[in-house]
Amino acid sequence: MSAPAPQAGFKARAAAAIADPTLKIAIDRTTGTAERKRAAAVAAFSEFEAARARGKAIKDHVIAHLDHYLETFERNATAAGAKVHWAASDAEACAIVVRICREADAKLVTRSKSMLGEEIGLPHALADAGIERAETDLAEHIIQLAGERPSHIVWPAMHRTREQVAELFAEGHHPPPTAFDPATMVQSARHELRTKFLSADVGISGANFLVADTGATCTVTNEGNAELTTTPPRVHIVTAGIEKLVPSTAHAFALLRLLVRSATGGELTQYTTFHCGPKRPGDADGPEEMHIVLVDNGRSRMLKDEFREMLRCIRCGACMNHCVVYRQIGGHAYGGVYPGPMGAVLTPVLAGLERSRDLPSACTMNGRCAEVCPVQIPLPTLLRAWRGRSWRERLEPSGLRYGIGLWAAVARRPRLYRFASGAGVRLLRRLGKGGWISRLPLAGGWTGSRDFPKPAGRTFMELYRAEQSGKGGPS
């Protein structure tokens, strides 16, 4: 696949991220706020758990009848005047978008944030085709200026502090901002992008929902950039994953209540917009053409295995905001398009397990992600499923395989285990000074950053047996 794949060296990227104190500040500011606001929004919505169960059921229903809903959507969108395209892979999807842009003789395209667009590598495909692209979401605008990829699915530029954004705007805006507080910088971006919005030939958006019974696509934004992206240009292209379907507008609303609260702690985004076909006769504005590219890219494959549950994901980002690993290393360390727990499940689907084996492993299995997931995806279970595959396919390092295998062989022989553990703790005690061991052979990872408590010297089983025989009876 041509989607950007994780580079080798997850651990090195993670270590570099941890060593960057500015990054940690930036991550804590955004995820900390998101966590607090979500908690308040959920507390204020006493029906949240019931809504969550219903949200899961809605997604499961659509997934179980995905072929039906895709055909229904295609029929209704076509009837509304949109042209529906199908792309089995990321490369096919990009080729379709580039072809439409060329047919429209596009010099400039505006794009409103879409993770699917990132997933299929659309920014690169447009660049390769020589088409100028203006990202219109403020965060996407920031990372376009920085030449970076998103580090979060809701706040793509959350890894950048305001000082770093100021540097980018000072160089990239004409004229540069007059001051570098967030409000002035946002105004500067507003002016900078206003001309792009109005002069673009094609506007590209994603979709949060595809509404089967109306044929409409739905975008949610807080900035209003989606409407400015999709209205003025002559051509509007939507790229959307096939799992985005919902039966009707009311089903979309049921999911929206969950999505927005989970993502930002709001109740609805400022703009919830349904796009149903191109400009109608007599309409005051709107695109002449609307194209919808339905992208599979591994999704139909997920339907038949345990990762099917991942197709429920509505891309709220709550799992990463509540993930202890994400909050230490940020999004870029994951190396894929999707970071955090949901990314650790999806990246192996998109890029192959061999190239992303670390992601499902680099998780403490604490379960907080599943606890906050608005559609009840059992993320730790899915991560463990990848670990199982990785083990069966012998992708895990041989040292670990050998170690676990040896340990398990001993643990399956209680008498040998008892002997080995007794001898082991006494050996360990020799390494200790006072109550602690500060350097452990074979587990330097532990003692690199923390001490290890010295074992008591006799195991529970030894002590218990001695106590029992002291009482005069066998245990």
Add this chain to the structure above:
Amino acid sequence: MTPTGPTVGLFVTCLVDAIRPRIGFATLRLLEEAGCRVEVPPQQTCCGQPAFNSGDDADTAALARQVIAAFEPYDYVVLPSGSCAGTIRHGYPELLANDPDWGPRARALSAKTHEILSFLVDVLGHVPQGRRLEASATYHDSCSGLRELGISAQPRRLLADVEGLEMRPLEGNDVCCGFGGTFCVKYSDISGAIVDEKAEAIERTGADLLLAGDLGCLMNMAGKLKRRGSSVRCFHTVEVVAGCADGPAIGEET
């Protein structure tokens, strides 16, 4: 005291067995006090969690069968660990779901397996009386116990009855400490950074003691606190509830 209550198979867990037996004895004491007949099956080793979390399902299944065979004769299986209890409660039935013989046995064992403090409160309705400990303490909710078994109110309920013990809230009490079993060695940089933040939060409480319900998490946090030069002492919650927290804390064994 002649036991009148149920027969309990005590699974001390491999970490408690090797590192801190006194947690096992504290558990034993609480169960006997509550009137249980307690047995410690000698076939016990480890629940298999390290293999389970590494994706090694075959070895996990072998250990699961060993645990099931050793513990199924008892009325209950009790462990001083939410994460090991969680593996038996959820991991075994999931792993052996399609096994016609072991599947039902895994489910039967799952149904009678409990973490010690929730067992005392939820099953036996037993709250030890007359405990006294002059100290301030803060409590970390270990993740598996909290999210897989719903252990949250029970330890707090039991600690509330310890005279002289002042409980202080811990910021991020339900946030993972970064232990994660093999994770802490495989991804030690990340784990170290997570537990560093946890240690800071613990120190901010100003409490004398840190209490938690899983020895793995406790070793991780205690080891980080020690490395930071902190004076916070760490005990398993059962040690306090059993009135056994007058001895050395974790890392104070001589």
Add this chain to the structure above:
Amino acid sequence: MSARDRILGAIRESLGSTPRDTAAIAAEAAALLADPDAIRPELAGPSLTESFAAKAWGLGTTLDTVADMAEVPAAVSRYLAQYGLGPGLAMQQAPELTGLDWSALAPHDTVAPDEPVALGLARHGIAESGSLVIHSAPDNPILLGFLPLHHILVLERRRMLPHLEDYAALLGREDGIPRNAILITGPSGTTDIEGSYVRGAHGPGFLHVILVGDEE
């Protein structure tokens, strides 16, 4: 084989080839919307208007109330004066608005890229969320709601709906499904720089509602 056939083929293979019963699917979909009160928040106030107002204020939307449509131009003037804005404004060419007495102001029918103020009609208000609904139409350019810095919407009280589902039920009943149906829930904003909230990211930084009609 076309990509369409490949994708649908792969899906059907994964799902297993059970015969499709469209009526059963529709019934299942409808059942997922049953008992809506169980999955939506209660209204924030004792009446639709009070609930709407509570939510709108919370979002930074400002609110004015007038007894009837004839009082709208005066309400607009009050708003413009409050912000020191001139008499010019881009106005939706809906008969409900154009028929009013605008002699004190200078409305026009186009919207400039840097338009300071625009005035339009909200099709509905939604009490649950403090949202306003607009539809694209020959007399209603979408850019009217996005280019200006100040967006004023006139909402007749009788157009207020309790919940999002009530709007979904009306959608398409009145004049078919519009090309664009937009729920506006507060002024444009962003939290993309360090999570700090800034208003007026691309769309209007100010959203003002003139609520028309007496409480029933």
